[in-house]
Amino acid sequence: AQSVTQLGSHVSVSEGALVLLRCNYSSSVPPYLFWYVQYPNQGLQLLLKYTSAATLVKGINGFEAEFKKSETSFHLTKPSAHMSDAAEYFCAVGFSGNTPLVFGKGTRLSVIA
Amino acid sequence: KAGVTQTPRYLIKTRGQQVTLSCSPISGHRSVSWYQQTPGQGLQFLFEYFSETQRNKGNFPGRFSGRQFSNSRSEMNVSTLELGDSALYLCASRKWDRGGSLETQYFGPGTRLLVL
Numbered sequence: 038a039q040s041v042t043q044l045g046s047h048v049s050v051s052e053g054a055l056v057l058l059r060c061n062y063s064s065s066v067p068p069y070l071f072w073y074v075q076y077p078n079q080g081l082q083l084l085l086k087y088t089s090a091a092t093l094v095k096g097i098n099g100f101e102a103e104f105k106k107s108e109t110s111f112h113l114t115k116p117s118a119h120m121s122d123a124a125e126y127f128c129a130v131g132f133s134g135n136t137p138l139v140f141g142k143g144t145r146l147s148v149i150a
Numbered sequence: 151k152a153g154v155t156q157t158p159r160y161l162i163k164t165r166g167q168q169v170t171l172s173c174s175p176i177s178g179h180r181s182v183s184w185y186q187q188t189p190g191q192g193l194q195f196l197f198e199y200f201s202e203t204q205r206n207k208g209n210f211p212g213r214f215s216g217r218q219f220s221n222s223r224s225e226m227n228v229s230t231l232e233l234g235d236s237a238l239y240l241c242a243s244r245k246w247d248r249g250g251s252l253e254t255q256y257f258g259p260g261t262r263l264l265v266l
Binding site: 069071073078079080081082083086088127131132133134135136137138139140141142143 | 154156181183192193195198200205206208240242246247251252254255256257258259260262
C-alpha cells in the first residue's frame with residue numbers, strides 16, 4: 038500500500054534561516070507528489086506538484102521540492118524563512134487513474150523572530 | 151475563478167443528531183472529494199464523487215454518506231453523530247481526466263463540526 042511519512046511533527050526555525058521539511062513516500066508505481074500548506078482556520082492550499090516533468094519543482098512563496106527516486110523522498114525547502122511561513126505543511130502522494138491522495142500527518146512549522 | 155466553497159463554516163450539534171454539509175466545486179471541476187481532519191488522525195479520505203456516482207471510498211462507517219448533484223455540487227451527511235465526529239471536514243474538487251493522469255485537488259475552507 039502506498040504511504041507518506043513526514044519526519045517531524047513540529048519544526049522550528051529562525052526568521053531568515055533555511056526551511057527543510059521532510060517527506061518520504063512508498064510506492065510501487067511512479068507517483069504524483071504534492072505539498073500543501075494550511076494556515077489556521079483555513080483549508081489546504083497547493084504549494085507545488087511533481088508530475089515527473091522535472092525533479093526540482095518550484096512552487097509558490099519561494100518554496101521548492103526535489104524528487105529523489107533513489108531515496109523515495111520529496112523534501113520541501115525554502116532558503117529563507119519568513120514569519121508568514123508559519124503554518125502546517127502536508128505532503129501527499131497520488132497515482133494515475135483518478136485515485137485518492139494519501140496524505141502525511143503534517144508538519145507544523147514555527148518561525149521565530 | 152471562484153474557489154471551492156463550503157457551507158456552513160461552523161456547526162454545533164449534539165450526539166445522536168444528524169448533519170448535512172455542502173460543497174460547491176470550482177467551475178468546470180466535476181469531481182468532489184471529502185476529507186475528515188482531526189488532530190489525532192490527520193487527514194482521512196471519506197469519499198469522492200464524479201458524475202453523480204461515488205468513485206472512491208475511504209474506510210468510514212456507513213453513518214457517513216454523500217451525494218453529488220448534476221451541477222457537481224456535493225453534500226455529505228453524518229447520521230447519529232458521535233463525539234468523535236468532531237472535526238474539520240474538507241471538501242476538494244478537481245477535474246476528472248479520463249486519460250488517467252492525476253489532476254490537482256483544490257480545497258475549500260472547511261466546515262468545523264463540534265459534537266457535544
